Amino acid sequence: MFWNLPLIAVVALILIALAIIVFKKNLIKVFLGIVILESAVNLFLITLGYREGGIAPIYTNAPQATMVLPTPQALTLTSIVIGVATSALLLSFAIVIWKKYGSIDIDRIRRLRE
Amino acid sequence: MIPAFIVENSPALMIIVPLVAAFLSPFIGRISSTVRSIWVGGAMAVTSAIALILALDVYSAGTRLYVFGASAASAAIPPDSGGIPIRIIFEIDPMSALMLVITAISGFSIIVYSLSSERSHTGLESYYTLYLLMITGILGMVSTGDIFNFFVFLEILSLASAGLIAYRIDGGVAVEAALKYFVLSTIGALAILVAIGIYYGQYNALNMAMIAARMQFSVLDQVALVLIIAALAMKCGAVPMHFWTPDAYSMAPSSITALLVVASQASLYGLFRTVFTLYNVTLNAATVGWLLIILGVLSMVVGVTMAIPQKNVKRLMAYHAVSQTGYMLLGVGVGLAVLGNQSLLDAFGYMAMEGGIFHIINHAMYKGLLFLTAGAIFLRLGTYNLNRMGGLGHSMKWTMLFFVIGALAIAGIPPFNGFASKLMIYESVFVFNPLLAVIAMVVSILTLASFVKVFHSIFMGPALPEYAEVKEAPMPMLAGMGILAVVVILFGLFPGIVVESLIAPAAHALVDQGAYIGAVLGGA
Known part of the structure; x- marks a missing residue:
């Protein structure tokens, strides 16, 4: 149940982040908006791979059970790394x-405009 | 002649060589700056050679598949994967090969130019590292067959470009331009990532061929399409989202601006790849085609009208770059608008697309050349302000010659390459809708008018006393410009051969979605 909740959170986070990026005047706050946007997208990717009651996708000695999808987790990991580089720059x-x-x-x- | 090992593994090598060379160059630069120049120049030459070998192979032997982590390309779909290509695949078809040729030529001539133009600057370790990373990003973007991989290379390219735009801090103004570019491209890249998530959620695949084969064009796919078109049109500088272009192009060092032009073309390639290969006939071709046409016409008109009053020569050229991007969108958009209708496609659709695609390679050559001449002028005069220039024709004869070649090519005057591609666009677009062709011609005339003015104020008139000491640009810079100028002239003199051998296969590869899918999934 409530499996739509993460998706609702994703949409809410994206809207909040866009509002921050557009309306805030402080550069650091704009950057924080971008970080929130990144987190929202990462949450979206993780949600795609989630299976209810699933366990970590490690095959060695795993019990016969539902596993969550590993690919979105790999994507998220890559995306987090890129996000760190982005924030640093x-x-x-x-x-x-x-x-x-x-x-x-x-x-x-x-x-620049002058 | 060329070892089979290199030809076989060229897709991997052309990524590995610049990537490794990039991260080694700060250490090698410790020895001496001459060693570093040889190292980065050599690495770029090897990369260009590998990319050209690969492109040649693709043009002669057809689409190349390279599967990472597998011993052969036939292992694209592992037997226990349930028919999904789970490995990262590079798929190089003639359209990708064309982009490889552009990157190889531009990348090499610009690094030859940089070796001399950047010599007196500090921070060269990071300059060359980021330069080679940009090359890596572009080559990866245009050859990958995996949509998430596309995103990764796009981010490598954005990070490296932003660093290089801010490279000459220039009282903070360059950083301001880089900031604008980077915030926009980060948001754009995240939009693409959401679209990738949407595809993965629906089709369980990240491979472009697999997604294309399963494409349903549901509501979610339409959302993804909008996100990708918006993000990539912003990155290639099409008009409603063009405002970063003049800032970034004018603030980056001139050599980097020339490479940013190629980077924008890579985003344009991504846009065409998405529309033609991922969606193809499933989307409403007329609507999306007209969307591209309108973006193109707006870019052409707004770009050229904004260019005319500019006082800064690089800002002016940057607005012309926006305007020229419009021609490519117009040509390919017309081809897309008649997609699925074979008779119209044969009548003028293919020709319009060939014109648009031909314009991509021509634009990269002559626009790169123009930005490099602007850099040579800046090196000697220390200003980009047109009102403070004059009489340089007396002292910088070669630079003047190259500027004239570039300016005539961008204005579409025969016998230069811009004429060849623009003529193809005019002829085919006239059949589709005469008004669009008229607009394209008017924009071309305005471009010519603008460049006549620029030429006059930079090179004509008596030699100014304050520039009495000005010499010709150093030899390596002239060599870099010379390579591009020769390509511009050759493409202009023999457009038939170029279109026949390079452009037409690329246009047909874009339209033929089945061949792209079949190369991975086998027999579509």
């Missing part, structure tokens, strides 16, 4: 912006 950009502009307010990061 975004934060390093924030550091340079802070040093050069003295602000991380996105309304004040617009020297």
